[in-house]
Amino acid sequence: xxxxxxxxxxxxxxxxxxxxxxxxxxxxxxxxxxxxxxxxxxxxxxxxxxxxxxxxxxxxxxxxxxxxxxxxxxxxxxxxxxxxxxxxxxxxxxxxxxxxxxxxxxxxxxxxxxxxxxxxxxxxxxxxxxxxxxxxxxxx
Amino acid sequence: xxxxxxxxxxxxxxxxxxxxxxxxxxxxxxxxxxxxxxxxxxxxxxxxxxxxxxxxxxxxxxxxxxxxxxxxxxxxxxxxxxxxxxxxxxxxxxxxxxxxxxxxxxxxxxxxxxxxxxxxxxxxxxxxxxxxxxxxxxxxxxxxxxxxxxxxxxxxxxxxxxxxxxxxxxxxxxxxxxxxxxxxxxxxxxxxxxxxxxxxxxxxxxxxxxxxxxxxxxxxxxxxxxxxxxxxxxx
Numbered sequence: 001x002x003x004x005x006x007x008x009x010x011x012x013x014x015x016x017x018x019x020x021x022x023x024x025x026x027x028x029x030x031x032x033x034x035x036x037x038x039x040x041x042x043x044x045x046x047x048x049x050x051x052x053x054x055x056x057x058x059x060x061x062x063x064x065x066x067x068x069x070x071x072x073x074x075x076x077x078x079x080x081x082x083x084x085x086x087x088x089x090x091x092x093x094x095x096x097x098x099x100x101x102x103x104x105x106x107x108x109x110x111x112x113x114x115x116x117x118x119x120x121x122x123x124x125x126x127x128x129x130x131x132x133x134x135x136x137x138x139x140x
Numbered sequence: 141x142x143x144x145x146x147x148x149x150x151x152x153x154x155x156x157x158x159x160x161x162x163x164x165x166x167x168x169x170x171x172x173x174x175x176x177x178x179x180x181x182x183x184x185x186x187x188x189x190x191x192x193x194x195x196x197x198x199x200x201x202x203x204x205x206x207x208x209x210x211x212x213x214x215x216x217x218x219x220x221x222x223x224x225x226x227x228x229x230x231x232x233x234x235x236x237x238x239x240x241x242x243x244x245x246x247x248x249x250x251x252x253x254x255x256x257x258x259x260x261x262x263x264x265x266x267x268x269x270x271x272x273x274x275x276x277x278x279x280x281x282x283x284x285x286x287x288x289x290x291x292x293x294x295x296x297x298x299x300x301x302x303x304x305x306x307x308x309x310x311x312x313x314x315x316x317x318x319x320x321x322x323x324x325x326x327x328x329x330x331x332x333x334x335x336x337x338x339x340x341x342x343x344x345x346x347x348x349x350x351x352x353x354x355x356x357x358x359x360x361x362x363x364x365x366x367x368x369x370x371x372x373x374x375x
Contacts, residue, residue: 032183051176053183061142064223064231068141071231074267077168078375080187107187110169113223113233114145117165117196123143123223130172134182 010091011058014076014083021069023059023124025087027102029135030054054135056085056106061124062113070113073127077108082132097139105133149222149273150196151301151369154339155207160255161198164221166233168192192235192265194219197256200244208242208257216262218299218343220371222270229285232270232371234299236263236343266297268373271313271358275367282358284319290349290374297373298328298344305366309333313372315353325353
């Protein structure tokens with residue numbers, strides 16, 4: 001099984017390649033577990049899978065240059081835009097079984113442009129996305 | 141281009157808090173309404189209300205502490221965060237707010253006394269450009285910046301923070317279709333700051349578009365010396 005070191009990942013937000021600002025991304029997926037324990041099933045709690053969910057987030061270093069990241073994200077937040085998001089493991093390799101692409105639409109759930117805002121630190125923080133569509137794992 | 145946090149400014153009404161702060165932050169959020177219905181197995185959402193909150197913390201000093209104390213129940217205080225180095229031409233984000241929390245301490249013997257504030261928005265933020273941020277003696281014709289035109293559904297916002305000074309003081313935000321400002325048009329006239337008023341602030345009534353001029357500057361009539369900042373935003 002080949003392990004993957006992530007050093008050239010790809011993130012697109014609203015059809016804009018923002019990879020050059022990305023420190024990391026995460027895509028936790030969950031399945032709600034409904035308690036299906038009833039009489040007679042023994043002494044173990046059992047579950048049934050319910051709805052799926054995912055909570056995507058991307059960690060950025062911010063850029064306040066005209067028409068760059070801060071201005072783009074502020075506009076997306078202020079206009080409450082729902083936009084396409086794409087994650088890919090390796091930017092310069094075609095989408096395939098070894099390089100899947102994760103696609104969904106979302107809006108900005110939270111964003112702190114200055115991060116924690118401590119003097120001496122670099123401005124940036126985690127962009128929390130809220131999905132408006134299902135998640136697609138594409139291999140082509 | 142990454143941005144080191146070292147020269148940013150936090151303007152609280154008529155007080156430049158910057159020199160007492162070692163932390164400033166903005167939080168933007170959007171409420172998420174569960175829109176999941178039958179027909180699929182993935183939870184989906186629709187956006188709800190936006191929220192914006194500015195906070196700052198640093199070290200207690202008597203002058204700044206008094207300024208904050210005096211604004212405890214004041215509404216619509218203009219708060220401007222100058223996002224890079226605060227010089228003219230750099231980006232800023234401004235909003236009207238109330239002071240929601242003012243904390244002195246915790247104070248420990250032998251340690252610097254901390255101070256922290258949390259604002260509660262009384263209006264949505266605007267992202268604009270610093271047109272002026274300095275002390276000036278005499279009249280000022282500001283540097284022209286090409287901020288763009290104001291679209292038919294957009295507004296021009298003007299915010300002024302006056303920190304100190306004397307003399308009857310008038311500031312305008314002007315526009316023109318060329319950098320040379322051969323035929324300037326005044327778009328915002330801030331309320332006169334009278335001789336006996338050293339410090340004040342104003343969030344001007346937004347000006348509706350369309351405005352086709354795309355160059356912007358300030359013009360100040362200033363008989364003495366005034367320390368002030370002006371932010372213009374098109375949104």
